[in-house]
Amino acid sequence: MRRKRVCELLQIDERRVRRWFTRATLVDAKPGPVHAPHALLPEEKKAIIEIATDEKYVDDSHRVLTAKCVDAGIFAVSASSVYRVMRSQGLTADRSGRSHNGNSRKPDRPELTERNRRWCWDISYLRTLVPGEFLYLYALLDEYSRKVVAFRISWNIVNAEGKELITEGIEKEGLTPEQVDLLELFNDRGTQMKAKSFKKFLEDLGICQKFARPRTPNDNPFVESLFSITKGSFDYPGSFVDDVEAITYFTAYFDYYNNVRLHGKIGYVTPVQRHKGEDKAILALRKNRVAEARKVRLKKNRCFEVDSSINNCEPPQTTERPHRLEKEFGGLGEMLCNSATNKS
Numbered sequence: 001m002r003r004k005r006v007c008e009l010l011q012i013d014e015r016r017v018r019r020w021f022t023r024a025t026l027v028d029a030k031p032g033p034v035h036a037p038h039a040l041l042p043e044e045k046k047a048i049i050e051i052a053t054d055e056k057y058v059d060d061s062h063r064v065l066t067a068k069c070v071d072a073g074i075f076a077v078s079a080s081s082v083y084r085v086m087r088s089q090g091l092t093a094d095r096s097g098r099s100h101n102g103n104s105r106k107p108d109r110p111e112l113t114e115r116n117r118r119w120c121w122d123i124s125y126l127r128t129l130v131p132g133e134f135l136y137l138y139a140l141l142d143e144y145s146r147k148v149v150a151f152r153i154s155w156n157i158v159n160a161e162g163k164e165l166i167t168e169g170i171e172k173e174g175l176t177p178e179q180v181d182l183l184e185l186f187n188d189r190g191t192q193m194k195a196k197s198f199k200k201f202l203e204d205l206g207i208c209q210k211f212a213r214p215r216t217p218n219d220n221p222f223v224e225s226l227f228s229i230t231k232g233s234f235d236y237p238g239s240f241v242d243d244v245e246a247i248t249y250f251t252a253y254f255d256y257y258n259n260v261r262l263h264g265k266i267g268y269v270t271p272v273q274r275h276k277g278e279d280k281a282i283l284a285l286r287k288n289r290v291a292e293a294r295k296v297r298l299k300k301n302r303c304f305e306v307d308s309s310i311n312n313c314e315p316p317q318t319t320e321r322p323h324r325l326e327k328e329f330g331g332l333g334e335m336l337c338n339s340a341t342n343k344s
Contacts (some may be wrong), residue, residue, distance in 0.1 A: 119183065123136050137250065138154065150168040152165050187223070
């Protein structure tokens with residue numbers, strides 16, 4: 001059979017088949033030329049690597065590096081090209097060579113299965129009506145349930161407030177000395193957390209203190225997220241007259257946060273429900289209700305049971321989708337569609 005006839009039967013353009021015969025192989029390959037005509041020149045790649053490893057530019061991202069070098073006339077390429085070259089040489093990570101004396105290892109955070117096993121705390125600035133003067137919010141959070149265990153408002157940022165915060169949390173939770181011994185406390189590397197008196201306070205209680213890495217707020221994400229949610233609330237005043245107003249606001253807000261607000265990371269239950277162990281029953285009930293509702297829909301939609309309430313059900317009405325020719329050409333398209341159907 002001739003090639004032209006085969007192409008007609010397969011509905012393939014003959015020119016495409018001729019191009020296939022000119023190729024060395026018919027294995028699928030990446031489209032386009034093997035070597036892009038706009039590819040970086042070897043000297044440009046060399047310049048990018050030299051600049052990226054230069055001590056003067058080790059703290060610059062690939063975008064900043066690109067802007068500086070284009071302005072200086074060193075090379076003129078896009079930021080994405082610079083990134084690809086740096087990635088091929090393993091230069092996209094920290095290039096400074098600085099270490100943190102062994103403190104750069106991510107802290108160990110095993111998965112929790114019960115409350116009061118790991119707490120985290122931090123301090124956040126609160127604006128006042130006087131520029132430059134701040135109140136300070138101390139918040140203590142249970143990482144398992146996301147419950148705000150305790151909070152304090154102070155005009156001072158000192159480790160004594162941190163001691164009072166931990167003591168208040170232990171008293172509110174009613175922890176025994178044996179339970180306190182099992183407790184871990186996560187915090188960042190602020191001077192209040194690293195103070196010798198604060199460390200000695202935790203050692204006397206038997207609490208294991210763990211630190212986040214330097215300049216790494218993501219190592220203490222739960223309390224950071226709490227501050228973001230709190231200050232992003234629609235009724236957050238933005239600034240406070242004094243500590244009394246701040247205490248009044250945060251007492252009401254954290255009561256709402258713990259008892260009313262559904263938390264997405266714990267299955268959309270409240271932190272108190274999770275803290276009390278009620279979340280498993282709530283989530284199981286939700287799952288069962290969804291499953292039962294699905295069974296009801298199947299019964300009604302497919303008419304599985306033949307009874308008085310379903311005997312009169314009618315199959316759903318289906319409408320044929322208009323042919324593409326009808327949609328584009330109206331009556332003429334309908335004629336063409338019917339003609340094609342009769343031929344087939």
